[in-house]
Amino acid sequence: MARIFLGLLFLQIFTLVYSQCRDGWQEQFGNCYVFVNVRRSHNGGASICERYGSKLANPKNVSELNYLKETAANEFKNANHFWIGYSKGQNNDLDGYWNNSKPNLSEGNCVAMNNVGLFMVDNCFWQHFFVCQRKACGQNEYSCINGDCIDSNYVCDGNNDCNDFSDEIHCTNRGSYFYNSLSDKISVNASIVQFLVCWFTIEVPIGYRIIMEFQLYNVTEYDWFVIFEIKKNNEISFIGDPNLSDTNTFYSRNNFVIVGYGRYHNAEGTLFDFNYTSIAIPSPILQATSDPQELSFSESWMMFPDLELSWKIEAAKGSAITLQLFELVFPNTGKNSFYIWYGDDMAVNLTDSTGNQTFTSNTSEVFIYFYSENDDRNVKLNLTYQMHTRANLTNTYLRKLLKLLSKNSSLYWRRNWLNWNKYSKLSRMLRRRWILEISKTEHLDFGTF
Ligand SMILES: [Ca+2]
Incomplete structure (x- = not known):
């Protein structure tokens, strides 16, 4: 009975850990996709994708395009458009699969798509939701956070096979502990540190940042301690060390933090404890x-x-x-x-x-x-x-505007102002021009509008 139970447990762990895409990613066409409900610039979205070894999604054919638009319709309820990977290339043209609806390059440099499958080119700094895409791992492989695939036998074997430690971050039998709630308290007592080195990894959802506040820090100079995070390309970025800093509060660069501790002498009692909280960086x-x-x-x-x-x-x-x-x-x-x-x-x-x-x-x-x-x-x-409002501009300040315009321009302006409603297209143009003129004028107080 116990053997069957252990067998089932093993099977469950096996399916949980060794899927071809990470949790939260969807497998399709041999790729893994994540639909990110966080608004970022084209570059900001691309840089988040890169941390996961992925790129902004690039639909290459009608099936991939249909998958993106249908899934986006479910995942992005309040967005008209989401970023995909295409942008203006070196040849000043758009490189991509357009399904006969190539967007107009005059409106921007980066491509967004909507959930009916139409494209638009937008200002790359504009904020949109986005979709990341990476290659799925094979059947007996483990999907590292950085997008690498390793043999599943290398998970929790003590070696950093993924190069970003992600195959070793959740192995309690080796002293590595994983946290994915938005906030928690982590208290490390000498009695639970059975290993020479132990790791505490925090991963919160994309778009969140982590604040760590140390309450107690009894790590001695004989020990080893580090707070760091992994950026794209497995680059390590050190966040800090309470021993060397004049603060006990540390702020993350992305949605991951790893705390490492190495024990080189006999210790007793609590070694360190800290609270962490995470906050979403909004793009309202x-x-x-x-x-x-x-x-x-x-x-x-x-x-x-x-x-x-x-x-x-x-x-x-x-x-x-x-x-x-x-x-x-x-x-x-x-x-x-x-x-x-x-x-x-x-x-x-x-x-x-x-x-x-x-x-x-x-x-x-x-x-x-x-x-x-x-x-x-x-x-x-x-x-x-x-x-x-237009009413403010037209009625209340009409006289003021006319006075201003007549100062340095011809009767042409007055005549067309009076024909505002008749020539709506022209009047729109003129209104814009007038607002521009006013904004350049120092003596008009906008507080009164
Ligand atoms: Ca390993």
């Missing part, structure tokens, strides 16, 4: 109203290295959005970028700027993008966003 879509609303960075986000943040601000169709920037402190070092798109392809690169500035869109959406490679502690953003 905000609705502008006629009242100014505040947008600012959360200080806790700023502590994370390799941080991509974005906000899309939408207003009612036909209206405009004004951003009033009150404070911006932003390091102009490393690979940092800060952009605001506030009109038809008008981007402001804010790497250098601080202080009061106003931006007024000529479209009903504004996009703000921030990236910082460093965990710079001194980043501040404080701005308000506000919608201006």
Whole structure:
């Protein structure tokens, strides 16, 4: 009886561990796919895929395209589009399988697809959900986190066969413990450390970052201790060591953290304990109203290295959005970028700027993008966003506008302004032009709109 039970247990572990795709990934056409419900730029999504040894999905034929669109319809309830891997190539053309509907390159450089199988080219910084794709492993292989496939006999044998330790992170018989809840407390007592080296690996969902806070740290100089994470290409990135730092709080670069401890002398009692929590880094879509609303960075986000943040601000169709920037402190070092798109392809690169500035869109959406490679502690953003309806612009400030326009332009403008409704296409163009003119004018106070 006991033998049968052990046999069943073994079978269960076997099927759990040695599937051809990792948990959460779907196998299809010899590939593994994951549909990520987190909004990122094209590059941000691609970089998350790379950590898993995968790329943004590239449908190569109609079956793969149909699979992507049908699965996306289920997985991405609130998204019109999701990123796939195609983008503008070196030959300035789009490389990909288009099912006779090649998108128009004039609208951007990166390709998104929707859940009815149509493509569009979008600004690569825009935020969309995304799909990663990698090759599935064979029948008797283990699927490493980094995308490698190893012989399943090498799992939990004490050797780092995957090169990212993922074949050795969940082997309690060898002193490696795996945590995948969003928060937990990990307390390590000398009595449970039977091994010379033990590992504690935390993996939280994609899009989350981990904060570790040490309460107790009795690791001596005779021991070995490290907190690190694996980036793409198995590159190790050290997060910190409580012994060497003036802080007991550490922030992850991605959704993994590994804590390693090596015991080189006899120890007693609790060696170290820490709490970890994880927070999602959002990419919100905000609705502008006629009242100014505040947008600012959360200080806790700023502590994370390799941080991509974005906000899309939408207003009612036909209206405009004004951003009033009150404070911006932003390091102009490393690979940092800060952009605001506030009109038809008008981007402001804010790497250098601080202080009061106003931006007024000529479209009903504004996009703000921030990236910082460093965990710079001194980043501040404080701005308000506000919608201006067409009614505000046409009725209340008509006289003001006409006065302004007549100052430095001809009667042409007045004449067409009065024909606003008659020539709707022309008037749209003119309205955009007017808003642009106003935004360039210093003496108009937008707070009064
Ligand atoms: Ca191994």
